[in-house]
Amino acid sequence: MSLRPSFIPVFASEEGGELGNNSMLIGGSTMYLSPDEAWPTCETCSEPLVPLVQMNVSSEGTPDAFRALIPSVAPAGSSLATMVQLFVCRDHDCYEEATMDMDARSWNVRLATVPLVPPPSNAPRLLEARMEIENGEGFLPAQLVEIWTAGKEETWHWERMMGDASDEFYALHEPEEGMKLLGHSVRGKYNYAQGERELIQLGDRDCWQENEALGIMGLDGNIWIDQGVDPEVLTLGMSVTY
Numbered sequence: 001m002s003l004r005p006s007f008i009p010v011f012a013s014e015e016g017g018e019l020g021n022n023s024m025l026i027g028g029s030t031m032y033l034s035p036d037e038a039w040p041t042c043e044t045c046s047e048p049l050v051p052l053v054q055m056n057v058s059s060e061g062t063p064d065a066f067r068a069l070i071p072s073v074a075p076a077g078s079s080l081a082t083m084v085q086l087f088v089c090r091d092h093d094c095y096e097e098a099t100m101d102m103d104a105r106s107w108n109v110r111l112a113t114v115p116l117v118p119p120p121s122n123a124p125r126l127l128e129a130r131m132e133i134e135n136g137e138g139f140l141p142a143q144l145v146e147i148w149t150a151g152k153e154e155t156w157h158w159e160r161m162m163g164d165a166s167d168e169f170y171a172l173h174e175p176e177e178g179m180k181l182l183g184h185s186v187r188g189k190y191n192y193a194q195g196e197r198e199l200i201q202l203g204d205r206d207c208w209q210e211n212e213a214l215g216i217m218g219l220d221g222n223i224w225i226d227q228g229v230d231p232e233v234l235t236l237g238m239s240v241t242y
């Protein structure tokens with residue numbers, strides 16, 4: 001039975017839209033891009049994507065167990081940071097279409113080493129997209145995860161298991177819902193996943209009702225970021241029970 005450690009977020013008390021030394025930035029309108037990189041757009045509707053999760057793997061607030069899975073991480077304290085980034089379209093229609101067709105790209109999930117200082121917010125190539133996001137429907141105010149605390153050692157969710165765990169074992173190791181690192185994802189009856197292992201579970205809409213983060217994505221099920229056989233390749237996993 002494969003047990004994996006999991007980690008639970010500790011949110012920073014400070015407000016602000018930039019990562020700094022924190023481990024993760026959720027929402028906001030700051031996007032960490034390579035110099036001269038254009039603001040990413042939705043391949044379905046061409047609207048600017050919204051930054052949903054930007055995880056600073058280089059940060060000392062990120063658990064070692066997580067960092068160990070990522071190839072060539074820029075060291076903490078340098079001007080570059082290695083990040084897991086998920087940008088999504090705000091249009092619900094784009095997203096629901098995407099679950100029917102995994103080749104549709106209404107989101108962008110990637111591993112990138114980028115400057116830890118974001119491009120100036122008044123850079124003409126970025127200003128328009130930022131304004132559109134900040135003033136648009138469903139804007140998600142920035143939230144920072146400072147560090148992560150150890151959660152359970154998790155086993156597979158019962159939807160994936162062949163029923164060979166005792167009740168006592170499962171009660172101890174059942175995967176947690178909501179935002180977490182590693183562990184095993186909570187699965188529904190139907191799964192859309194191509195990866196080898198879960199890196200970050202975002203949770204489902206219910207976990208985020210307060211700020212409607214995943215409402216942006218317009219999906220009912222659990223969502224997570226998977227890592228492929230090639231550790232550089234990240235994909236989005238989704239699971240729904242209709």
Ligand SMILES: [Zn+2]
Nearest residue numbers: 042045089094
């Ligand atoms: Zn779109």
